[in-house]
Amino acid sequence: MSVSVKDVAARAGVSVGTVSNVMNRPEKVSPAVAERVHEAINALGFVRNDAARQLRAGHSKSIGLIVLDVRNPFFTDLARGAEDEAALAGLSVILGNSDEKADREASYLDLFEQQRMHGVLISPFGDVTARLRRLHDRGIPAVLVDRTSADTSYSSVSVDDVAGGGLAVEHLIDIGRRAIAFVGGPEEIRQVADRLEGARRVVAEHPEVSLEFIRTRALSVIEGREAGNDILAREPAGRPDAIFAANDLIAMGVLQALNMQGALHVPRDIALIGYDDIDFASASVVPLSSIRQQSALIGKTAVQILIEEADDPTRAPRQVVFHPELIVRASTAGE
Amino acid sequence: MSVSVKDVAARAGVSVGTVSNVMNRPEKVSPAVAERVHEAINALGFVRNDAARQLRAGHSKSIGLIVLDVRNPFFTDLARGAEDEAALAGLSVILGNSDEKADREASYLDLFEQQRMHGVLISPFGDVTARLRRLHDRGIPAVLVDRTSADTSYSSVSVDDVAGGGLAVEHLIDIGRRAIAFVGGPEEIRQVADRLEGARRVVAEHPEVSLEFIRTRALSVIEGREAGNDILAREPAGRPDAIFAANDLIAMGVLQALNMQGALHVPRDIALIGYDDIDFASASVVPLSSIRQQSALIGKTAVQILIEEADDPTRAPRQVVFHPELIVRASTAGE
DNA sequence: GTCCGAGAATGAATCGTTCCAAACTTGTGG
DNA sequence: CCACAAGTTTGGAACGATTCATTCTCGGAC
Numbered sequence: 001m002s003v004s005v006k007d008v009a010a011r012a013g014v015s016v017g018t019v020s021n022v023m024n025r026p027e028k029v030s031p032a033v034a035e036r037v038h039e040a041i042n043a044l045g046f047v048r049n050d051a052a053r054q055l056r057a058g059h060s061k062s063i064g065l066i067v068l069d070v071r072n073p074f075f076t077d078l079a080r081g082a083e084d085e086a087a088l089a090g091l092s093v094i095l096g097n098s099d100e101k102a103d104r105e106a107s108y109l110d111l112f113e114q115q116r117m118h119g120v121l122i123s124p125f126g127d128v129t130a131r132l133r134r135l136h137d138r139g140i141p142a143v144l145v146d147r148t149s150a151d152t153s154y155s156s157v158s159v160d161d162v163a164g165g166g167l168a169v170e171h172l173i174d175i176g177r178r179a180i181a182f183v184g185g186p187e188e189i190r191q192v193a194d195r196l197e198g199a200r201r202v203v204a205e206h207p208e209v210s211l212e213f214i215r216t217r218a219l220s221v222i223e224g225r226e227a228g229n230d231i232l233a234r235e236p237a238g239r240p241d242a243i244f245a246a247n248d249l250i251a252m253g254v255l256q257a258l259n260m261q262g263a264l265h266v267p268r269d270i271a272l273i274g275y276d277d278i279d280f281a282s283a284s285v286v287p288l289s290s291i292r293q294q295s296a297l298i299g300k301t302a303v304q305i306l307i308e309e310a311d312d313p314t315r316a317p318r319q320v321v322f323h324p325e326l327i328v329r330a331s332t333a334g335e
Numbered sequence: 336m337s338v339s340v341k342d343v344a345a346r347a348g349v350s351v352g353t354v355s356n357v358m359n360r361p362e363k364v365s366p367a368v369a370e371r372v373h374e375a376i377n378a379l380g381f382v383r384n385d386a387a388r389q390l391r392a393g394h395s396k397s398i399g400l401i402v403l404d405v406r407n408p409f410f411t412d413l414a415r416g417a418e419d420e421a422a423l424a425g426l427s428v429i430l431g432n433s434d435e436k437a438d439r440e441a442s443y444l445d446l447f448e449q450q451r452m453h454g455v456l457i458s459p460f461g462d463v464t465a466r467l468r469r470l471h472d473r474g475i476p477a478v479l480v481d482r483t484s485a486d487t488s489y490s491s492v493s494v495d496d497v498a499g500g501g502l503a504v505e506h507l508i509d510i511g512r513r514a515i516a517f518v519g520g521p522e523e524i525r526q527v528a529d530r531l532e533g534a535r536r537v538v539a540e541h542p543e544v545s546l547e548f549i550r551t552r553a554l555s556v557i558e559g560r561e562a563g564n565d566i567l568a569r570e571p572a573g574r575p576d577a578i579f580a581a582n583d584l585i586a587m588g589v590l591q592a593l594n595m596q597g598a599l600h601v602p603r604d605i606a607l608i609g610y611d612d613i614d615f616a617s618a619s620v621v622p623l624s625s626i627r628q629q630s631a632l633i634g635k636t637a638v639q640i641l642i643e644e645a646d647d648p649t650r651a652p653r654q655v656v657f658h659p660e661l662i663v664r665a666s667t668a669g670e
Numbered sequence: 671g672t673c674c675g676a677g678a679a680t681g682a683a684t685c686g687t688t689c690c691a692a693a694c695t696t697g698t699g700g
Numbered sequence: 701c702c703a704c705a706a707g708t709t710t711g712g713a714a715c716g717a718t719t720c721a722t723t724c725t726c727g728g729a730c
Binding site for chain 1: 707708709710711712714715716717
């Protein structure tokens with residue numbers, strides 16, 4: 001049925017300990033023996049039983065990653081960065097999609113605890129502090145991603161959305177716009193609140209610039225289109241000359257509305273900038289300027305911190321904050 | 336450090352065997368004892384070590400799922416269906432994203448083999464027959480999803496793309512269109528070829544209808560827009576009166592081009608139907624008709640088959656093919 | 671009062687790998 | 701020729717949950 005080290009050892013004429021050494025500390029074993037063992041492994045098609053290895057080691061060689069939404073490119077890029085970094089340390093990443101549901105999030109945490117993961121990266125939805133504490137007591141470190149922890153007892157890696165909001169608005173001002181509208185919502189979403197806050201701060205430094213807040217019920221294309229239609233319905237004098245959308249989906253909706261039957265021209269009549277820099281952003285009718293987050297770098301950094309904490313559980317938690325980047329495309333081009 | 340059944344047993348004043356019974360065959364144990372054991376479990380914060388359980392059982396309680404692209408809603412919905420079905424059997428699903436890369440696919444298969452997964456669902460990219468054979472020999476069944484297996488030694492669950500192509504074109508004919516264009520490519524992609532084939536078959540039954548094939552280099556928005564611009568540049572008489580796009584991204588690109596400055600009206604001048612029914616489809620400027628696949632049902636069914644095969648490895652492989660569904664929206668509305 | 675059997679609880683064996691102290695081998699210097 | 705060190709290899713204990721043959725307990729039948 002199942003080929004074990006014992007079978008490999010028998011065929012190679014060595015002890016099981018030696019087979020283990022060949023796989024885990026090759027430098028301890030003579031080349032001739034190593035060769036024989038490898039031959040036996042291939043001939044028998046031996047594949048190590050991870051459960052046994054884990055049982056002995058006390059914890060697994062996998063890192064659990066729980067994200068809010070696998071469909072969001074931000075998280076898939078983050079996951080990719082995490083995987084690549086984990087691979088360097090011989091670890092693999094198991095991806096869990098909480099889909100912004102507390103019960104799904106909890107069941108992944110249960111699973112990861114049962115599996116004695118090497119560590120857990122989580123973009124939390126519900127209140128997970130109690131659970132993370134349990135994991136920590138069990139020797140499983142956790143790092144929060146895309147969210148700063150309220151208490152600083154866990155490490156976190158996030159992006160400065162306030163700075164991102166500032167970047168977007170500074171750019172709009174740079175190209176000469178003065179009447180800016182922020183479209184997005186609800187403000188309960190931290191990212192929305194922070195981006196708006198960043199926009200407000202920059203506007204406060206420029207007395208000649210005004211900022212209007214157009215609230216949406218969600219961050220979707222349809223909501224963006226409704227907001228765009230509202231703007232279109234106004235007197236020309238009452239329209240903003242630039243729009244900062246809380247994310248690219250909103251921006252795309254706004255663009256569709258403004259562009260309908262060529263009513264208004266982007267960027268001539270109204271400049272438009274989004275947030276997240278999703279693939280669709282560069283593929284829309286008018287390629288969209290946006291704010292890009294270094295998603296892969298976040299994942300990579302989070303894994304680095306996780307590995308450090310796993311090696312030395314007494315290490316003090318760290319909060320890393322990255323700064324987003326402005327991507328200029330046609331929707332805010334020229335004057 | 337780590338709380339084991341032994342600790343629980345000591346606190347509850349019973350043997351380890353009884354603790355195991357409480358967790359795995361509660362009917363074998365008296366209520367009074369069960370109560371004491373549960374109290375001890377909670378008090379000590381005991382969580383079963385999955386590695387030990389697995390080692391004993393010979394295989395894990397997880398199903399591995401390898402998809403071509405986690406960002407594709409088709410696969411996330413499929414994964415959701417699989418998870419829900421697996422949960423009913425007390426299994427969990429581990430998601431791996433091959434991202435259409437053979438090396439990533441291979442490393443997930445390695446991982447799943449090391450972990451002695453309960454079974455593997457895979458939407459294959461490279462040639463995985465040799466590897467699946469190995470898994471099978473080791474007692475790990477595999478089910479192919481979204482692809483019929485060339486040889487019938489593995490079960491598979493897929494969608495009939497030929498039928499889907501037929502559905503789309505029948506609908507266009509039903510609303511009175513006669514000059515149909517299929518936009519998509521490259522034909523090497525099985526889905527593209529099948530959808531085109533389905534379209535051809537239906538057209539062959541209607542002598543009054545013509546089918547034109549407009550090839551694209553990829554299934555992206557940009558390629559779709561280029562195709563749309565080409566059509567727009569033609570003499571009005573040379574334009575089709577209906578377009579069947581190989582997927583929704585292509586359709587969105589086509590729509591953007593046709594709609595630019597209100598040049599052509601969809602569906603009055605040209606009717607348009609896509610494929611996949613992605614979220615964006617209903618959110619585009621003109622809500623898009625599309626062909627929907629029962630993604631969740633595919634995942635659910637694949638898990639059912641997998642569990643059956645895991646229970647009885649001698650079971651003959653089955654090929655299940657689902658039929659897609661027509662979703663009518665504004666882009667093909669009325670006459 | 672004894673015997674029987676059903677139900678409940680026990681505990682030793684088991685899974686496959688890793689670790690490590692001990693045993694073995696080889697080569698070198700005295 | 702022996703002692704010794706360095707380099708290799710060995711074999712058994714350990715990890716923690718599950719299983720199952722065995723033992724125990726208790727109530728009822730005779």
